Amino acid sequence: MDNISRRSLISAGLGAGLVAALPGAAVAVSTADDAGLRTDPFMLGIASGEPWPDGFVIWTRLALDPLAEDGLGGMPSRPVPVAWEVAEDAGMRTVVARGVEHARIETAHSVHVELQGLKPGREYFYRFRSGRHLSQVGRTLTSPAPHETPAALAMAFASCSQYEHGYFTAYTRLAEDHPDLVLHLGDYLYEYKKDSYVIGGGNPRDHQGPETTTLQGYRQRHAQYKSDADLQAAHAVAPWLVVWDDHEVDNNWADEIPENRDAGQLNDTTERFRQRRAAAFQAYYENMPLRRSSVPAGFDMKIYRTIQWGQLANFHMMDTRQYRDDQLAGDGWKKNVAERLAENRTITGAEQEKWLLDGFRNSTQRWDVLGQQVFFAERDRAQALEIDDVSMDGWDGYAASRRRITQGWLDAKVRNAVVLTGDVHRNWANDLKVDYKDPASPVVGSELVCTSITSTGNGTGSTTDPVMAWNPHLKFFNDNRGYVNTRITRDALTADFRTLDYVTTPGAPVSTKASFTVQDGVPGLQARG
Template sequence: MLDLSRIPTALRSEGGLSRRLFLAYGAALAALPSLATRTHAADKKVTFSADPFALGVASGDPNADSVVLWTKLAPEPLAPDGGMKPDAVSVTWEVAEDEAMKKVVASGAVVAAPQLGHSVHVEAKGLKPDRWYWFRFTAGDARSPVGRTRTLPASDAAPDKLKFAFASCQHYEQGLYTAYEQMAKDDLDLVFHLGDYIYEYPNRETAKVVRKHTGPKDGKIKTLGDYRERHALYRSDRLLSGMHARCPWFVTWDDHEFDNNYANDIQERQPKGKAKADPADFLVQRAAAYQAYYEFMPLRPRALPKGPDMQLYRKASFGRLAEFFVLDTRQYRTPQPNEDGLKPLNEAALDPKNTLLGKAQRGWLDAGLLASGATWNVLAQQVMMALVEITTAKTAGYSMDQWPGAAHERMALMKFIADRKVPNPVVLTGDIHSNWVNDLRVDDRRHDAPVVATEFVGTSISSGGNGPKEVAGLDKLQAANPCVKFHNRDRGYVRCTVTPTAWTSDYVAVEDVTKSGGRVTTRASFVVEAGTPGAKKA
């Protein structure tokens, strides 16, 4: 039965839900099978036309005694249905204490169902805390590569160090994933991906394209098959899939996993003369995008979408050293005020009704921050939180797609953190294809107010190509916005080393993402001392 309580307010009218919207939304909710279908009898003697593990293996969402193991059967990754027959397939899995897979400590079997694109999401339980493990899958006579993963320290443990990286924005057409080649050498505990894992744009025939998208050439991808093919194309990159096999990832989306600059069930602002998508059609498309995202990510089964709804926000504890809150600033947000773009912080932008988190997620976050006993409290999220006024040749203002578009909520969150004395808050951000280090105040326009938190914004892996290395007018930008401590437009990622006394963020840059073997350097490093908010250059 369709649960009317799950229907977004935007789809209801004064007289109730229209029949057309009801049917469209009901179809979206019915798009996924229940997990029970995955326990049906499956073919154990299956044969494949090619390696069914061509997309590799991954792990994610670890805690102290379990981790998610992922793979997807796809002997022909870019073919419809991955080259698989519409049959359920039995897949066995093993976890071992050694890379040679001799000391197996956990194993089992799971069904790869065609309804979920033959993806596999195993919750390997009963593992020891703070341990490295190795894992692999077997289907028929085919065996996967061996992946490396780990559990997190126990909740009452006091780790000496955590080393992780965060990344975002990896447009396949605009550059190579050289950053992941270096990241794989960094010997990291974890990776956080903050969104724009894929881009929904059509195949572009331009001189700037480094490698081409597959899929429709006449418009953005829209169907479940389209989204599956796009994810498969991105995951076929050996550097990306190789990094997935090195350590567990925490993932969250931004906009391009579905549709650029969307806000909940509202499409981005359209050019004059072009109508926005019908809300019902848009939600059906969102259901397809969310399902494909789940199928390709190492997420726990509880994240399985229900039509166009998928709870992605969650938290993880690295012992008492760090508490991570992984946020979703797309699914529950209100439309961008002032019709998006760079606009002043006017009455529309400061409207208390504007939100990026939604009421339920904000309540969950507040409760989690209050309950946290960690030294560092980390928000892993999508769009820049600093209230930075940008001046261009044509206009000046604040980005309405970022937190300034919900400035009241953003300032209330900083005030909550300050008033409740949440220890050592740090914000991790992606989205804007550039590096920033920002000191966060309740209101960043009050330059003399106390610093509450530190924001590290990471650039893109490849989006925007090489881009300009430096920023014109940087001195004026920083003079107008003293909260900005660092800014450039390199490509790369941010590597973080966390101890009980200090947090160090290294800004790792790839010199050229249009050619393989681009030189990698550390462009800058910033340190936050525990107990003293604000970043200083190392």
């Protein structure tokens, strides 16, 4: 168990059940009839994640009153038995594994069950029970066997869901598209107090509680988001791979440096920010379908990891917040900051960079996909060649780090490199280069940037951005809300930018704004249709 004993995990309040399935037979266990809860405790839904060839994680968190101020969901202060089962059919008739876990107050009555012993490349269904209360049934999958190359994978990715800025209709539309895997690239929730981040016309929904800085505050905010029916639908349709960005902790945080660092401001000392990070990380683990390898250790939590989809794809899920150098000259757009080119600057940290470069060298898959947070391609707002005007928060602020990663996949002869990005609340599609200042520099990869689920509100619908005129590698822009659907095969990766015209009222239909293809062995984006 990664050099951590099960007893130590439980004593820390962060234990996860590791369960081997018995194919073709049901395991005889207690059915948790003695839970003693009078009302439905499954108000935060269910989820699965971290698929591997013989299993996955299934998750739930019990709550009777999700918005309780203490963050504990109105639950009793005792362990509550929760029965779970996994079946081969949605009717839960052919059960292949079942068991009982105890939801404990130390982890806000969350349950993580790690399944082993299932069949690779299969669809499964799962549910939980506490006393007479049943959860909904969720769908999940195991990944293919390591040596297999499946015909196709339907993968969707999304980011940036600000509860106050609109309704999460896009999550329901994503679920209706029936993906087999979902990547969430950060800003799953926002830390702000009510009405401190306001869109034009006023926020249609309210945050509960103050800005999140304490464990109870983060738990309450997660519960408010998890109570949303649209989000629950997206979690129930497929396994998720999640990484955070900044708002799961604090806007534009960098390693141990918070957004506000002046005397008298929130988190103005390193120690206070470490305490905030520790609280945010524990609540994040409690509310996500993560493996026990991501159990936080104080104010550290490892979320970078690689999930293989047989020989079809590697998903390198990255962390560009916890190990980065501080942003230069503030967090925003700045002109002619020469220090951004310094060779020693890093957005990944040395250990994560080595992990990723080693992953490139060891890859035998057709597609190497980087699931990460901030804009990767160069995006220079200054037209004049002697001036650059770039964001200090994205990879432009860490240019040498970006060059090392890009050169790394070239040196390793990665067959197809695709970077997936969130954060910027707009859709983009970009060709990637080693040297963006050299027009003759070849295209060596592709970047797909998803817009937000709700953040910044309805959007304008625009499909033009002036910077594209002097950044020819930026191929597509759109200002709507939505997500991206991809279909990955041996021969191509296709991407559909799925958009909604409005989010400030519920129920918007979805349509495809644009589509692109990356052909196997041919770097760069090709527009479809």
